[in-house]
Amino acid sequence: MNAPLDLATTPGIAGNFGVVAGQEPVLTARNVSITYEVEPPVHAVRNVSLTLHRGEILGLAGESGCGKSTLAYGVNQLLKPPALMRSGDVIFHDQSGKDIDVVGLKGDALRAFRWDKISMVFQGAMNSLNPVITVRSQLFDVFTTHRPGMSKKEKEERSSELLRQVGVDPSRLDSFAHQLSGGMRQRVMIAMALALNPQVMIMDEPTTALDVVVQRGILRELMRLRETFGFAVIFITHDLPLLLEISDRIAVMLRGEIVELNTAANIYANPQHEYTQRLLGSFPSLTGDRGAFIRTGEAI
Numbered sequence: 001m002n003a004p005l006d007l008a009t010t011p012g013i014a015g016n017f018g019v020v021a022g023q024e025p026v027l028t029a030r031n032v033s034i035t036y037e038v039e040p041p042v043h044a045v046r047n048v049s050l051t052l053h054r055g056e057i058l059g060l061a062g063e064s065g066c067g068k069s070t071l072a073y074g075v076n077q078l079l080k081p082p083a084l085m086r087s088g089d090v091i092f093h094d095q096s097g098k099d100i101d102v103v104g105l106k107g108d109a110l111r112a113f114r115w116d117k118i119s120m121v122f123q124g125a126m127n128s129l130n131p132v133i134t135v136r137s138q139l140f141d142v143f144t145t146h147r148p149g150m151s152k153k154e155k156e157e158r159s160s161e162l163l164r165q166v167g168v169d170p171s172r173l174d175s176f177a178h179q180l181s182g183g184m185r186q187r188v189m190i191a192m193a194l195a196l197n198p199q200v201m202i203m204d205e206p207t208t209a210l211d212v213v214v215q216r217g218i219l220r221e222l223m224r225l226r227e228t229f230g231f232a233v234i235f236i237t238h239d240l241p242l243l244l245e246i247s248d249r250i251a252v253m254l255r256g257e258i259v260e261l262n263t264a265a266n267i268y269a270n271p272q273h274e275y276t277q278r279l280l281g282s283f284p285s286l287t288g289d290r291g292a293f294i295r296t297g298e299a300i
C-alpha cells in the first residue's frame, strides 16, 4: 500500500508535487448566477466569477447546501430544470487556442465537448457506475461515443492502461460494480473521467465516503496523474484541511457566493473572511498534534 502523504505540517503543498500551475486560463466563469425555479426560488449560485488555470488544482470549499455542486454543474452545462443559469458566461480556453462558449453549446456540440474537454466525477460517484454492465463495457461506451474510430483492440488496451493508472488491476475490467470495493469503484470512476485526456476534471466530493487511508491512496494517485497529464482540477469538498493540502488555490463559498479566493497557503495563514476563519477554527486538529493522525491516518 502507498504510504500516506507526509503533509501534516505543510499546508498549500501543491508545490511539493513539483507542479507549478501555469497562469494561462483554461476555464473562466464570469458573473454566473443559477436559480432553482421552485416556490420560493432558490438562488443557489450568486454572481460567481472564477478562473481556473492550466494544470491548477482549485479547491472549492463551503458548507452543505452553499451551491458547490450547482456551480460545478453550471460550468459543465449539466444543469437541468428547475435549475436555470440566469446570467453569466463560461468560457473554455481550448489547448488549440480556440475559446468555447460553454453556455451556448447544444446538442452534438455539447455532447462532443463534455467528457472530452471537461470530465466530472460526480458526488456519490461510487454508486453511479451502471450495475448491470461490466467495467469494460462502461469504458468502451465512452470510447464508442467519443472516439468512434477506435478499434476494439485499442479500446481494450486503453481500458487496461486506464485501470493501471488508477491502481486497479486490469482483470477488473470483467467486474460488475457490486464486485468492487468502494475505493475501487471510485478509482474506476476516476479512470472513466481520465479516459479522453480532458483538460479539466471536476471532482465533486470524490472521496468523502471512503476511509481516510483509501482516500489518501486515491488522492496520491490523482496528484501523480495530474503531474503526468497536466489537467486542471476543480476539487469540491467540505474537508478544508484536505483542500489545504492538495490545492494551489482555494475558493470559499457561502450561501451561493464566493467570499474568498486565495492560494492555499494564504487561506491557511491569513484568512480574510470571517466565514473562512470559522471554517478553519472548526478544525482544531489542524494545529494540534492529532492533526497528523487525522489527516494522514498514521499514528504519531
Ligand SMILES: Nc1ncnc2c1ncn2[C@@H]1O[C@H](COP(=O)(O)OP(=O)(O)OP(=O)(O)O)[C@@H](O)[C@H]1O
Pocket (backbone or CB within 6 Å): 036, 038, 042, 044, 062, 063, 064, 065, 066, 067, 068, 069, 070, 071, 082, 123, 238
Ligand atoms: N433540484 C433542486 N430543487 C430545488 N433546490 C435545489 C435543488 N437542488 C439543489 N437545491 C438547493 O440549492 C442549494 C445548493 O445546493 P448544492 O447541491 O449545489 O449544494 P452543495 O454545496 O453541493 O451541498 P453539499 O455539500 O451538501 O453537496 C441548496 O439550498 C439546495 O437545497
Ligand SMILES: [Mg+2]
Pocket (backbone or CB within 6 Å): 068, 069, 070, 123, 204
Ligand atoms: Mg454537492
